[in-house]
Amino acid sequence: MAKENKMMQRRRFIGNISKAGLLGGLLVSSTGSIANEIEALAAHPGEGHIFLVNPYLQAPEPDSMRVMWITNKLCYSWVEYGEGAELTQKAHETTNGLINAYNRVNCVQLNGLKPGASYRYRVVSKEILDFEPYELKYGETITSDTFTFQTPDPKVKEVSWLVMNDIHDRPASIPHLMKLAGNDAYDFVFFNGDMFDYQTDEEQIIRHMLAPCADVFASRIPFLFVRGNHETRGKFARNLTDYFSNPGQRYYYSFVRGPVHAIVLDTGEDKPDSAPVYAGIVDFDAYRKEQAVWLEKEMQTLAFKKAKFRVVMMHIPHYYSGDWHGTLHCRELYAPLFDKYKIDFFIAGHTHRYGVFNPVKGQHNYPVIIGGGPTEGKRTIMKIKANEQVLQLSMLKDDGTEVGKYEIKSKR
Template sequence: MKQEINGHPRREFLGNLSKAGILGSLAAFLPGSSSAAVLDALTANPVQGHVFLTKPYLQDPEANSMTIRWLTNKLCYSWVEYGETINLDKKAHQVNGGLVDAHNRINNVPLKGLKPNTKYSYRVVAKEIVDFQPYALKYGETITSDTYTFTTPELNPEQVSWLVMNDIHDRPQSIPHLLKLNGNEEFDYVFYNGDIFDHQTDEQQIIDHLLTPSTDVFASTKPFMFVRGNHETRGKFSRELPEYFSNKGGKGYFAYKWGPVFNIVLDTGEDKVDDHPVYAGIVDFDGYREEQERWLKEIMTTPAFKKAKFRVVMMHIPHYHSGDWHGPMHCRQLFAPLFAKHKIDIVISGHTHKYGVWPPSAEHPYPIIIGGGPKDGNRTLIKVKADQKSLQLSMLKDDGTEVGKYTCLA
């Protein structure tokens, strides 16, 4: 006899739920279930005990806030302990509609009301929930991370610097290798400009190929931002990918001002037409890019954009110098007129696996910088620094040699 939930076969119903979100909601559909039963319904019950699957990683930096993310292997109630000293005298957890986030594994806790340009210490804590009944909750083991530090941005900084990596394509060893090229120079954050993966397979891939190599070298003490490339739109876990990042505004595209730079981040989607057979009729990237065009028109009329010393666009697929596939051409149709009209200073992209600097031309009155590809000898690190007088970009190949540079003057 088939078991049905809300009129649908149980197997079909579970298959339609988000694998990330299901961890926090499945118990409601399994009467009398314990946390162990919830996990058993998804994957093999963890055998390594109660552990963190990732170190904490920093997201969505602001002068008065910072978001801490981390993953556990069991369903928990989790929180952040933090403070301006090692005493960690403050505690934060996420609350939605009066309910504290709990009985979940993917944690997202914003620390609010912070002081600008201030160093904070923090650690994350997870208390396992072994049984969750309507009027009886049973806790298990509590685990605590190491203590880390971060410094909030200044309120109106005079300068900013960041590092850009793109097209890693499931080669996690490239992240520490490329970051090392920066030497001991200070930077404010890292930006991942798409195609960090070949396609989305499961959560373990995200942990092993992005989160772990990032936290091993910087992401527990310096934030990173992330935008999809066309390869991140592919695979059975692609729809769960946003669950692991905190972008400004909660969307795949966003804008932010840091010091003298106003940054626009666009999610360029796929490179082929929506009705291509490989997409099986379940994508609409044309509509998504058109949505971003409407948003872009609004953003470019804001005082913050207009008054910025420099205006930078970061997008995975460059709208020029990347062939005549549908994705690049549609981006060109939608975005190029706006970039020209509102005087974008520089566009930073990837996708082609051919690094290069294309100066302003009749087609695009602004430079386009394209980072390299995943293979040894073609990997690149892009370094950007800006102050009140100039924005300077340098692109290093994976052997440390400079293969491109550009300077914009205020």
């Protein structure tokens, strides 16, 4: 009964996700500093001690997995896990000899895992009531349900994943689109930017993305994330990295799954850095140039050269998205490298108009796939499967209608 009460408390805190999604509103405070908002959120004395977000999986690797979750009280937290029925192992994060504690946003990496193995786990958080220099007092301990995940196997010959983009603070879209995956298996979910309109506080991030993801799939299946231009906006945008854990702990990265070498780029804002709305506190031109240097080095690696399929995913497409500065700068920096190193597939969002564009000689020698969104009738989910011979993409509109598909055969 106590567990059911806590779940009801959590549900009341998270709110009616479907209504929030339909309204598209931001359930945030309009006054006060970020520090005050976080402090107020952490208090919630009437809620007892609860998980604001159940565990969600990040940064999957053959020998590791990161587990994140959020509590409403300051805690010492850890993960209990194991291969069999018994959760015989325990993991917490340590920094410079100090175990991470007296915090609410948790990220624990499980190391030394076996590739392609199935693990069971749960998270535990023990409230810290008082933290004096020589005396620490604990309060209530809460424990999550037990979940299962599987580590990637580098020896597998196939991979499948889902792509969503441009949700724009409509959390009801996440479970709705996920249902369209049906009973098909998938290895991870990729969010290709603009999950939010702008970042105002933690509660928005929880209600509009993390909670629906954890409730639907993310406690069992990891997700990866890259910013869109809207994730660079708002007073909480600089705190966003606290709630996600990408490979390399940054917004641009690469990974290999089966026959696919994937590259993820952070395209930044779509307007010039000098635009008045940015008030002189952005520097995306330099950031995109930094990524171009990294991109060429990554494309020179043996893993990239050997891959049966080379896939790039980023939010702003460098073609078919107008002539704003962000689009043109991405085209200037990345398009020559995409052609020089012969990528096979490109996936983007941003335009809110889904489309499948065949290769065009002299522009892009690879298909450009753009997802839709965010309103009803324009929302899309992409289903991608690849083995050593063929890569297939199917893009579904939110009524289940297939509105785009593409298939390529391996050239290597």
